[in-house]
Amino acid sequence: MGFAKRLKIQGKVLDCGAGGNRPPIALFSKHGYESYGIDNSQAEIEKAKEFIDKYGLEVELAEGDMRHLLFDDEFFECVFSYNASILLTKKDTEKAVNEMLRVLKKGGILCMNFLWYDKVDPRRGEEKNPGEFWNQEHGEETVHSFFTEEEVEELLKGTKTIYREKIQMKVWFNERYFTESSFDYIVQKE
Secondary structure (H helix, E strand, O other): OHHHHHOOOOOEEEEEOOOOOOOOHHHHHHOOOEEEEEEOOHHHHHHHHHHHHHOOOOEEEEEOOOOOOOOOOOOEEEEEEOOOHHHOOHHHHHHHHHHHHHHEEEEEEEEEEEEEOOOOOHHHOEEEEOOEEEEEEOOEEEEEEEEOHHHHHHHOOOEEEEEEEEEEEEEEEOOEEEEEEEEEEEEEEO
């Protein structure tokens, strides 16, 4: 939220992956932004709606797919996705980034994170394609995509990097902790 104020973001904000018990988009609503959120799970959207209703906030929430955003071109001043796109294949991540940039106004801000390919714990599953690890989570086959720095830079071509950080984190996965790294990016659409 702090980055939005420092970068003087105004207007409409979209969270791609806005479901759950404590949706980050609620902070934007609380601070006066016209707030929108999508998630591919209706159950997670319902959880987010309960939270938003509990605190009397205004957020337009809908079930949706970040690879096919149902918004007009250049509709938002800020789009973000944190830990949602990591559950897409690399090809689908490219589609999602292109869609997020499409709905972002020129000069608008995109905030995303990407898992770093250099630090992949073997428990992430079987690497079926380079950087795509498949495993079972909650009874479903799930992918986690990991990127090199060069791949991320290619995905974000046509943007100006404002902030980039490699972060190392301790992750709970399949009843164990392990260390994993990610890239956090804030870019501006040129």
